[in-house]
Amino acid sequence: MDAFDSPRSLSEALATTGYLADEGLATVAWLAQALGRPLLLEGEPGTGKTALAEATAELLGVPLIRLQCYEGIEASQALYDWDFPRQILHLRTVEALGRQGEVDQVEHDLFDERFLLARPVLRALSEAPCVLLVDEVDRADDEFEAFLLEVLSTWSVTIPELGTVRAATPPFVVLTSNRTRDLHDALKRRCLYHWIEHPGLERELAILRTRLPEVDATLSEQVVGVVQRLRAEEDLVKPPGVAESLDWARALDALGASRLDPEIAAATMGAAVKDREDAERVRVALDRMLTR
Template sequence: MAESPAEPSRTGFDSPEVLAKALSGTGYLPGDDLATAAFLALRMNRPLFCEGEPGTGKTAFAQALAQVLGAPLIRLQCHDGIDAGQALYDWDFPRQLLHLRTLEATGGELDPGAVEHSLYDERFLLARPILRALRTSPSVLLIDEIDRADDEFEAFLLEVLTEHAVTIPELGEIRAVSPPAVVLTSNRTREVHDALKRRCLYVWLDHPDVAGEIRILRSRLPGLSERLATEVAEAVAALRAADLVKPPGVAETLDWAQALQLIGSTTLDLDGAAATLGAVLKYREDAERALAVLARRDPS
């Protein structure tokens, strides 16, 4: 018996090429590896773990993915010391206290069990990002900079991403009707444990090459001339190869090109670069090194 053709993805994207085209329509130009990994993650209902240097477009990818899926982006920004409570839920204590005082003001006999039950009503629940994502269908859950969290939070996250459910003691289990599309990002400030990575599909994001960055510039800044886009992309590539404290990312490249446009530059000369360098570099030491690099490139 002949095999039946594969059914289209529930997202409407039946190939990596179709997904890449949709992402490109938002202004985000994915490489083939990212488009394929994203397509598979959606098709297999697996989280996508995006790792790479800062500024390579990991967060922007999640934003573009939410846009093409027509789903809200729910972002959990990880940081040192983050715990499950900050990711899941909390109770609105001031409103609970006000509710309790209102009950007391009404007078009469109050059943302690009924009072406690009323205090932990759904209306007093403050849903944090993970709980919001589980309760919102469809949604894209961005877990940003997971490398900044600790081992305990990773273990909690692994359980949630496996079960697509959480238990609130006062309310019971809350399970996703349709699991969110999950994107995790890491700047690789530390190694994330294998247990969490095994739950995900993995892709490494690098800075685009010069040709890729030119395409991004022309796509996001339609009024930018090809010459200025080329000169900015080539200059940024040179800066990334220099020994900078914080090499520029794609977002900084776009800011720089836009700044040059706004001051009327049609080419990237040394004067224009010096005047707008604050758009692309954020450290004084980097600015000094960058001017030296750009001076060597300036034909004048």
Template sequence: MSEHTVPGSPDELAAALDATGYLPDQGLATAAYLALVMHRPLFLEGEAGVGKTALAQALAQITGRPIYRLQCYEGLEASQALYDWDFGRQLLHLRAAEAAHAADDPARLEASLYDRRFLLARPLLQALEDSPSVLLIDEVDRADDEFEAFLLEVLSDFTISIPELGTVRAQTPPLVVLTSNRTREVHDALKRRCLYHWLAHPDFDREVAILRRRLPEVTEQLAHQVARATATLRTLDLLKPPGVAESMDWATALHTLGARELDPDLAARTLGAVLKYREDTERVQFLRPEALFGG
């Protein structure tokens, strides 16, 4: 699609995503399309590795928009998401002004210290200024309640007030994609502001299609066997069931070792590509490999 193009329907959006290598189901394509045309944030919830972040990246690609990513974490503050002042450059400017005897007018000097060139824009401000854009707010469930409340205020009108410079308003609201791994419940007030979609693990046929599309060097037989084995692992009540990202890593690791099909011994030796907790690895190794991976 050409730059800044908005697909004309959910089916057109699904086809465009497909062309990038991202294979959405009908529900996800519809939710993403509505977020685009309604200028509403899209809240994506689901297990890690199911493609939430990748969807935002694919949407930026097909619409020709720049993408700005805000990675959330405990203790994240508004200044780290909005803007900060470059104190080092301000200090250099102050010293240069003093050397040039420009400090005789304190009011003028103070105003010059808060010029736009000294402002360090963070992801939220960048997304509003560089319009239209895609704003990815990743793992919002890791942020604190206070940051959630602040985020709700920003998303209500896509406006940021900078006391020293004035108000910044997005000419076109960014396409906002919020993701959550559901480590905690996000407040209803934020969810109500958004369109919501739960991303489940793909079914077998779609996972095979994803592996074949993203990893064309992997044999068809290996892709089928990795998808089937990964689906089996997800039934074992693991601490961290593998997502699509892990199945792709696993298939890539097996291919790197020269595998054209999955055998129990090689599967057991490459579990580190698909399982990320010692307890999960021990649980799987305790079971008969043939029962899990064939043979």
């Protein structure tokens, strides 16, 4: 992002990838790069948190390295493993060549970089410049969060057998959270923070038209209109995000639809609504929504 001299220029550049950032998001993303800080994005699923990291990597022409967090993830699963099958093969080769007596050298060779399997965090430190996406960090536990904080503070990790690996150029880091639990203040202080709201009607329609120009304009308007009302009026357990709007429009277009009627809307609702009770509630409301 060094080539962008303002949040507005960044926003315009992101739009060329199909990602339409509002002023607040463009500003905090630009500042995160300018200040060398990680960017923590929270919001409902489907609001474009992960997509921002993907668009940024595409825009900068650098690798996107993704660390998907989950319950029980450990630091080793984010850092590195040793390739045990190759190490065993190496030992058997040494035995076959009759070099068993060189114990110290054999042990040293076992922990050479060629046997190291770099996981996302180590890759990001080694391969920068890149974009490191730490997705759904709220699913990890406190210990893993503390590990991330240490890495984000020093941009380095220590491998006992090899030494310290330090990023020559710190990666641009995007952390996302669906807020299934509160993150610790220490991690939040290290990052710049932004809550991503669902977009308004005009912006969501612009996103659909940018990402899916092949979809009939009237159909896009109807899809966005229904999705907006679902979020505002139906009190759903899992309101559809922009990702679901896009999926629904793609599904309708694949069926050759040019307009949204109750029958085809009900048949394709699974692209937009992903909860059984929500789906039943929406099907009851479709006639009313589509006759407005």
